[in-house]
Amino acid sequence: MTLTLPTFEASTAPLARRNPVAKLAAALLFSGPLIATLDPLTPTIALAVELAVLPLFGMRYGTLFRRAWPLVLAAGGIVITLVMFAAERTGATVATLGPFEVTTGVLVTALGMVLRVFAIALPGIIVFATTDPTDLADALVQNVRAPARFAIGALAAFRLVPLLGEEWQMLSLARRARGVDAGRNPLAKLRLFVSTAFALLVGALRRGGRLAVAMDARGFDAGTPRTYARRQTFGRADAALMIGATLVSAAALTTTVLLGLFRPIVG
Amino acid sequence: MGDVVLRGFGWRHAGRKAWAVRGVDLRIVHGERVLLLGPSGAGKSTLLAALAGLLPEDSGESEGTVEIDGLDPRKARERVGIVFQDPQTQLVMSRSGDDVAFGLENRGVPAGEIWPRVDEALHRVGFGYGRDRPTGALSGGEQQRLALAGTLALRPGLLLLDEPTANLDPAGAALIRAAVTRALDDDTTLIIVEHRVADALTLVDRVVVLEPGGGVRADGPPGAVFAAHGDRLADEGVWVPGHPVAPRKAVTGPGSPLVRATAVTLHDRLAPTTLAAHQSEVLAVTGPNGSGKSTLALLLGGLLKPTSGTIDAGPGGAPHRWRAAELTTRIGSVFQDPEHQFVTHRVADELALGPRRIGRPEAEVRRVVDDLLQRLRLEKLAGANPYTLSGGEARRLSVATALATAPRLLVLDEPTFGQDRRTWIELADLLAGLRDDGHGIVAVTHDDDFVAALADSVHHLERTA
Numbered sequence: 001m002t003l004t005l006p007t008f009e010a011s012t013a014p015l016a017r018r019n020p021v022a023k024l025a026a027a028l029l030f031s032g033p034l035i036a037t038l039d040p041l042t043p044t045i046a047l048a049v050e051l052a053v054l055p056l057f058g059m060r061y062g063t064l065f066r067r068a069w070p071l072v073l074a075a076g077g078i079v080i081t082l083v084m085f086a087a088e089r090t091g092a093t094v095a096t097l098g099p100f101e102v103t104t105g106v107l108v109t110a111l112g113m114v115l116r117v118f119a120i121a122l123p124g125i126i127v128f129a130t131t132d133p134t135d136l137a138d139a140l141v142q143n144v145r146a147p148a149r150f151a152i153g154a155l156a157a158f159r160l161v162p163l164l165g166e167e168w169q170m171l172s173l174a175r176r177a178r179g180v181d182a183g184r185n186p187l188a189k190l191r192l193f194v195s196t197a198f199a200l201l202v203g204a205l206r207r208g209g210r211l212a213v214a215m216d217a218r219g220f221d222a223g224t225p226r227t228y229a230r231r232q233t234f235g236r237a238d239a240a241l242m243i244g245a246t247l248v249s250a251a252a253l254t255t256t257v258l259l260g261l262f263r264p265i266v267g
Numbered sequence: 268m269g270d271v272v273l274r275g276f277g278w279r280h281a282g283r284k285a286w287a288v289r290g291v292d293l294r295i296v297h298g299e300r301v302l303l304l305g306p307s308g309a310g311k312s313t314l315l316a317a318l319a320g321l322l323p324e325d326s327g328e329s330e331g332t333v334e335i336d337g338l339d340p341r342k343a344r345e346r347v348g349i350v351f352q353d354p355q356t357q358l359v360m361s362r363s364g365d366d367v368a369f370g371l372e373n374r375g376v377p378a379g380e381i382w383p384r385v386d387e388a389l390h391r392v393g394f395g396y397g398r399d400r401p402t403g404a405l406s407g408g409e410q411q412r413l414a415l416a417g418t419l420a421l422r423p424g425l426l427l428l429d430e431p432t433a434n435l436d437p438a439g440a441a442l443i444r445a446a447v448t449r450a451l452d453d454d455t456t457l458i459i460v461e462h463r464v465a466d467a468l469t470l471v472d473r474v475v476v477l478e479p480g481g482g483v484r485a486d487g488p489p490g491a492v493f494a495a496h497g498d499r500l501a502d503e504g505v506w507v508p509g510h511p512v513a514p515r516k517a518v519t520g521p522g523s524p525l526v527r528a529t530a531v532t533l534h535d536r537l538a539p540t541t542l543a544a545h546q547s548e549v550l551a552v553t554g555p556n557g558s559g560k561s562t563l564a565l566l567l568g569g570l571l572k573p574t575s576g577t578i579d580a581g582p583g584g585a586p587h588r589w590r591a592a593e594l595t596t597r598i599g600s601v602f603q604d605p606e607h608q609f610v611t612h613r614v615a616d617e618l619a620l621g622p623r624r625i626g627r628p629e630a631e632v633r634r635v636v637d638d639l640l641q642r643l644r645l646e647k648l649a650g651a652n653p654y655t656l657s658g659g660e661a662r663r664l665s666v667a668t669a670l671a672t673a674p675r676l677l678v679l680d681e682p683t684f685g686q687d688r689r690t691w692i693e694l695a696d697l698l699a700g701l702r703d704d705g706h707g708i709v710a711v712t713h714d715d716d717f718v719a720a721l722a723d724s725v726h727h728l729e730r731t732a
Contacts (some may be wrong), residue, residue: 093548134361152369156359163355163401167370173570174607177600178668181591195610202654203606210356217319218359218417219347229368229381 011059020127020136021143022125022238026245027123033249034119039257040112043119045252050122057130067125068118075114082110102245105183123245133158139232140222141187148226160204167203171196268336268346268424270283271295271318275331277481278313278322287313289330289481295473297424300457302467302489305477306503307657308689311460314477315427316434318458319349335425345374348423352433354410357417361510362388363405364398369419374421388420389413392446406556408439412446419450425453428459432466433685436713440466462687464493465508474501504659504689512692517723524544525599525676525707526586526598531576536562539576542726544676549698549708551718554728560682560711561603563728566599567709568678575652577686581678592624599669601679606659609653614645614664619651639667643697659690666697676707684712695721 011017018026029042034046054064083100137155140146175181175196181189215221256262277289288310291538295301316322319335320340322593335343360366367385375598376384385398392412396405405413411431418426428447432440447470451457474492476485485492493500493507501510513670525544539558544550544567554560565571566578569586578584587597602608611617618639623634643663648656653664662674662682671679682698683691699721702708712718718725 115402134365139271152359155471159358159361159403160355170602170604170607173565174600174602175610176570176591176594177568177602178608178610179592179595179621179672180610183590199607199610210351210353214320214351214414215369217321217344217351218421219344220369220371222344222373224373226372227378227381228374229365229372229378229385231378260446264599 004262006256008129009059009063010132011058011130013130015053015055015056016058016130018144018241019139019232019234019238020131021129021139021232023127023240024136026242027127029242030249031120031123031243033229034116036265037253038265039256039261040115040117041110041261042252042256042258043115045114045255046119046249047122049248049252050119050126054126057126059126059130062128063129064122067126067129068122071118071121074117078113078117079110082113083108085179099107100114107190117161135230138228138230139234141226142228142232143234149220152213153212156215157208160207160211164200164204168196168200171203268454269297270336270460271456272334272337273331273423274333276314276317276333277330278327279309279329280313281325283327283382284312286481288317288477289329290484291331291477291481292548293475293483293486295456298453298456300471301459302464302471302474303458303465303477304462304474304500304505305484306479306500306505306689307659308477309477311477312429312451315349315429315458315460318425319347319427320344321349341489346424347427348418348421348425349427349429350411350418350431352430354407354414357414358402358410360400361403363400363402363413364393365397365398366402366413367398367420369418370421371434384420386690388416391419391450392416392631393449402652406439407435408442411435411439411443413445415450417445424460425456428457428461428464430460432461432463435468437715438555439557444469457594462504463468463506465506468508471515501688502627504687506688510688512688512695512720514720515695516721517702518658519547521548521723522705524538525708526578526580528563528567529577529579531563531566531573531578533559533562533566533571534555534574537566538729539725540728541576544707544709546675546707547702548706548723549702549710549721551722551725552711552728553711553713553718553725558728558730562660564600564678564680564709564711567598569594569598569613570600573643592626595669595672595674596625597674598676598678599672599674601665601669601677601682603684603705606654606666608668612650612652613649614653614656615640615649617664617668618671621668625672635671639671643667659686662686662690663693666694670701675705676709677701678709678711680711681713682710683712683717691716 007120024260054061083102083106086106089101089243091105093101093103093109098109133155137151140151175192180192182192188252273291273293276291277286279286303616305311315322318335320343333340335346340347358366359369364385367388368381371381371384392415394412402410402413432443435443435618444466459467459470470490474487475483476492476496478484484497484633497507497510501507522545524543526546529541530539532539540563552560552563566573569589572587578585580598583589586594609617611620615636618636619632622635645664648660656664682694698708
């Protein structure tokens with residue numbers, strides 16, 4: 001098992017170089033309201049908008065697809081679950097799979113949910129794919145006054161993540177070398193997994209401790225107010241991105257309501 | 268700047284009975300370059316941590332005084348910089364320049380001054396790349412150079428180096444020595460802890476030897492200190508120059524083959540390799556980092572499946588298919604990091620694990636455990652937690668665990684890496700003894716002393732990528 005950090009693509013596209021906090025906020029402001037409705041139209045409009053603005057983030061459609069493909073698995077899971085367990089089976093029967101009656105009502109609900117998953121997740125995927133984690137931490141500290149201890153600390157910890165993959169492999173091999181394996185016994189497998197995970201945790205904590213001491217030795221814990229080597233600015237274009245995201249999301253919901261297709265998640 | 272005065276200084280970590288360091292009287296003045304020596308456990312690292320202001324008052328008990336330029340070190344943190352052993356856990360940022368800037372930001376250096384100082388520090392250590400170089404793409408030696416730059420950028424009056432080359436291969440260690448030589452100026456006081464004395468000697472003009480029980484044993488110019496105390500220090504485990512280790516070559520020729528690798532490869536990690544290890548032979552596998560030495564050790568140890576080629580270690584097919592318990596009776600593997608191999612909470616349990624897994628009766632398990640505890644000088648530690656052992660103790664225990672199931676072939680990854688001279692000699696004697704008893708030993712190593720003293724044959728790997 002190898003862990004690699006999710007990479008980002010440096011880009012000078014107009015939306016990619018917006019302030020990272022503004023991008024993240026815009027993604028939340030855009031996705032948040034979509035949760036309110038269960039109909040398929042709202043997420044369809046949202047997806048259309050997301051795909052339309054993708055070039056403005058300097059991102060290729062192929063890249064987006066590669067990053068989003070795990071969602072396809074989630075979508076498959078939703079369809080299967082609904083076909084098996086949906087309580088309402090309204091509309092005409094399309095097919096009968098053993099004991100399960102697949103009706104148009106079930107399919108519309110499934111389609112709505114699958115579209116929602118994509119519509120809500122894609123903005124986040126786009127933002128993280130086009131944002132340098134360092135810039136995000138800088139912007140969190142400089143523009144929204146997040147504590148540096150938290151933002152920079154998380155960034156430093158993030159750097160150690162790829163090491164965990166190598167460490168896991170070494171620990172597993174070392175256990176085999178000690179004569180410890182699980183064979184086909186599921187209980188032994190679970191025990192082995194837990195003991196390996198525990199050793200991984202112990203190692204990670206020690207490394208984290210050493211890193212914290214090294215950071216403090218370079219003045220991280222000193223009370224001195226920090227200065228910033230890399231400036232993150234929050235300008236009008238950043239505010240406009242956030243406002244625009246809110247307006248487009250609201251417009252999608254309004255369209256649905258006016259067409260009488262709005263299906264509130266509550267009630 | 269950088270004047271250090273210790274008067275009767277001592278420190279005891281909270282919850283410990285023994286003092287980590289005690290009764291130290293020492294005066295180091297502006298611009299001096301001091302090598303701090305002492306056997307394992309003499310408190311060298313604790314003393315450096317105290318000077319760096321990294322011992323919080325509530326983390327232990329102190330005695331006497333320690334002052335830097337007349338100040339408590341905790342209040343003189345801006346005057347002191349420290350570089351530790353492990354480069355991986357010293358780098359904070361993902362771009363090299365940002366990492367050097369990190370300390371400057373913390374100290375509140377005005378933004379306009381930061382980048383010129385970053386560039387100056389990178390130049391001082393001879394960093395060969397631009398500011399944008401990802402820190403993850405650097406070798407260990409380059410990462411350590413960067414850590415040094417991050418410390419020097421803060422312009423400390425006192426620079427502390429805590430075994431800065433201990434985690435590096437010889438090429439990486441040479442990079443750091445060159446960087447320190449290049450970066451030092453007359454305004455920086457240097458205190459370095461390093462048990463490979465020859466590596467540090469070109470950097471210092473004074474040697475201070477700490478006495479394990481407390482106090483300072485010797486203090487003076489390197490020549491005088493080593494003339495008077497060299498033999499004793501060498502016996503205590505310090506790598507004193509001019510004290511070579513005796514060779515331990517095989518007296519008989521190699522016996523029958525124990526493992527044979529034929530054109531074995533592992534995707535992206537090992538180019539086709541053919542070799543055989545025999546009974547009564549120490550085979551050293553050498554080569555630069557990235558040549559796949561450790562991968563080869565894992566393949567020979569039956570721990571990884573080769574991408575192509577075959578590994579023949581006797582009946583039962585390829586060793587990576589064997590059940591783990593059977594594997595331990597035929598091939599023992601010792602990893603570079605002993606802690607990877609510890610699975611219990613007591614030293615004695617650690618030794619009993621292997622024999623129990625292969626179904627040995629309890630009386631025999633106890634006999635094996637007692638025998639190994641005694642042979643590897645671990646009796647007093649039988650009840651200790653393996654994670655609390657010193658580097659040398661942990662290394663001895665990891666070798667002992669592999670021996671507990673009496674395999675004919677032992678595969679070791681960097682067995683002597685970072686060990687003090689005393690543990691080194693013990694390991695060399697142990698491995699030579701096993702070889703003379705008919706065992707086969709494969710050791711992946713870049714320790715030239717080890718190859719010279721022990722290896723009966725050498726297989727050199729070239730870098731693949």
